[in-house]
Amino acid sequence: MEVQEQGTKSRVVKVDSKESWDFHVNQATLQGCPIVAHFTAVWCIPSVAMKPFMEELASMYQNMSFLTVDVDEVKVASKYEVKAMPTFLLLKAGVPVDKIVGANPDEMKKRIHSLAQSNPTDIP
Numbered sequence: 001m002e003v004q005e006q007g008t009k010s011r012v013v014k015v016d017s018k019e020s021w022d023f024h025v026n027q028a029t030l031q032g033c034p035i036v037a038h039f040t041a042v043w044c045i046p047s048v049a050m051k052p053f054m055e056e057l058a059s060m061y062q063n064m065s066f067l068t069v070d071v072d073e074v075k076v077a078s079k080y081e082v083k084a085m086p087t088f089l090l091l092k093a094g095v096p097v098d099k100i101v102g103a104n105p106d107e108m109k110k111r112i113h114s115l116a117q118s119n120p121t122d123i124p
Contacts, residue, residue: 010055010058011055011058011059011062011066012038012051012054012055012058012066012067012068013065013066013067013068014067014068014070015037015067015068015069015074015076016073016074017074018074018075018076020074021067021069021074021076024065024067025091025094026094027065028065028091028094029093029094032093033063033064033065034064034065034090034091034092034115034116034118035064035065035066035067035089035090035091035092035094036054036057036058036061036064036065036066036067036088036089036090036112036115037067037068037069037088037089037090037091038050038051038054038066038067038068038069038086038087038088039069039071039077039080039082039085039086039087039088039089040068040069040070040071040085040086041070041071041072041085042070042072044085044086046085046086046102046103047085047086047103049103050086050103050105051068053105053108054066054068057108057109057112061112061116064112064115064116071085080096080099084101084102086101086102086103087099087100087101088100088101088108090111090112090115092115092118097115098111098114098115
């Protein structure tokens with residue numbers, strides 16, 4: 001198990017099983033917390049390059065849940081028609097409301113901010 005020692009704990013949760021995915025989606029839904037899910041793979045360089053950006057967004061939007069899902073380890077991607085890496089799925093009340101395919105930080109910021117505006121407590 002890899003331990004990250006950066007002084008602060010990551011706000012991006014690594015989902016390691018379908019059960020973990022279901023748990024985090026259910027918890028966020030119960031709390032009225034939107035989800036940003038990063039579907040990734042270790043072999044996908046653009047996905048790996050987006051990890052620090054996800055951390056930055058997670059620190060900006062404290063009332064959102066940020067999840068990362070390795071598509072080779074956790075088999076939930078097909079349920080959401082994830083076919084390319086990276087894919088970012090935005091969920092509200094457990095239901096997908098937007099999808100971003102590809103590593104586009106500017107577009108992500110715009111869409112996540114839009115999702116945050118639908119939850120006024122999330123706007124930084």
